[in-house]
Amino acid sequence: MTTYPRTAAGPVPADTDLLYSDVEDDLRKELRTLLTDRCPSADLPARAETEQAHDVGLWAALAGQLGVTGLPVPMETGGAGAGWRETAVVLEELGRAAAPVPYLSSSVLATAALLAAGDDRLLPEIASGNRIAALALPFSSPPDLPFPDAVEHTDGGLSGTVTSVAGARSADLLLVPAAGDDGPGLYVVDVAAAGDTVRRTTRCSLDLTRPLTDVALNSAPGTALATGDEAERVLRRALNTGAALLASEQLGVAQWCLSTTVAYVQERHQFARPVGSFQAVKHRLADLWALLMQARAVARYAAAALDAGTADAWTAAALAKAFVSEVVVEAAEAALQLHGGIGFTWEHPVHLYLKRAKSSALALGTADRHRAALARLVDLPAARV
Incomplete structure (x- = not known):
């Protein structure tokens, strides 16, 4: 099992460095190598037709080979002793691969609930990936949801x-x-x-x-x-943690959409010229790149604030989920359109990324719901009608 030592601790300073650390870069490299080998995007349409709940082999590799299923869990409780920043990097790469594994539900939502409750009985098995846990709530549930009575x-x-x-x-x-x-x-x-x-x-x-x-x-x-x-505190913390880190997964989805589309429009020719040479296409992709850089900043800060337990952690989470939810949908829609006819076929994986983008935008609270929560968190008065 790979270990991921922490490089910093304590509160997030005002001039927080949101660049990826050497540890995070190494983690990303290992993950991308594994996912490229075991979960190439070209295989996703065929995987989607299977009846498997998740890719069992890939999950075993994430748990046993890389040890990333228990990143935020302390080492004395069977985890890797890392934190939510490293977990966010994993989610970026899993989003980039649209990997069919229960990482968000087990290693983020359920793990965050168990950590908040201070219950060490189940954490070792979940951190090892030997057992999978899920928070039994509708996936659309926002963090400010009244305590459920279903x-x-x-x-x-x-x-x-x-x-x-x-x-x-x-x-x-x-x-x-x-x-x-x-x-x-x-x-x-x-x-x-x-x-x-x-x-x-x-x-x-x-x-x-x-x-x-x-x-x-x-x-x-x-x-x-x-x-x-x-119970209300634990549930709220789990959902806020999930919303903050889902933004990192969405960032990975958006990054795949942009990089794949840029590569495609350089190869696809029309009127004896690469499609990417047309000004309208270049401007659209440039605008999308700028949005992605902004999305990366807010997603990275949300993970860093969550990791350090700062006072503005929930504000950062609401901002990240609201902003990145709209960016990822725009990136996926642009990818589908700029891929032209091939993008609309089942055989090409871009439609699965669009579906992942849209479903994640609805998950754990919509952008509008998080903007409303953000307004309350910063004491922004309601608009007068």
Whole structure:
């Protein structure tokens, strides 16, 4: 297992260096080599037609060969002892490959919840990648969501249905928010031990590389992870962490769209000239490059602020998710259009990147929802009608 030592600690200073460290560059290089070999974009359309919940071999390599499934988990708890900045680099590369693995759901959302709860019992297995966890909430849930009550907790267990859960189809463990007579709670459900009390139904989702699953619980046994106000705090932290780091995955998707399109318009000829030599195409790609540089800055700062636990971490998360969500969709739409006829075929992977871009823009809160949250965080008064 590769180890990733931290290069800095403490609060993020005002002049934070958002450039990638040597450690992060080395991590990116290893990841890109692995993903180029095991998950080339040309193979994505064929992979999307399979019924596998995720690429089992790729997940095993990420966990065992690179050890990136537990980056933010302390070494004494079985993790790599790195942080969210390094995790953001992994997400960039996974986004660039549109990799069909449950990294966001298990290594980010579920891991963030367990770290916030201070529960070390499950972290070693999740950090090692031997078990996969999922936060049982609709994938569209924003961080400012009122505590969900779709599942009820009683003495008989957990009962209710949660729709469109990311990563649930692969999950060995479900972290289930539930309401009960004693107030809100977050419970861990071992899917294998729960047997028939947990039923999972795969939905027809927009993003074929990230299946969504409906989870029905019928008196399922659950172990309390957090209750009361603590459960609300843990859930809010997990969703904010997920939103902040999803921006890095979106950045990777947008980067693939730009670099692949630039390469294509240099090769594709029209009127005996490369398509990329036309002024309209050059201007559009130049504008897109400028947007990507801005997106990289806000995504990198969101990860850095989250890592350091600064006071503006949630502000940075809302800004990153709001801004990068629109950039990634614009990049994917431009890629589809500038690829011309081939871009509209199933055989070319660009349509899968467009679907990943659009679904991620809806995930964990839309851009509008995060802009509204950002306005509240910075005390911006509401517009008068």
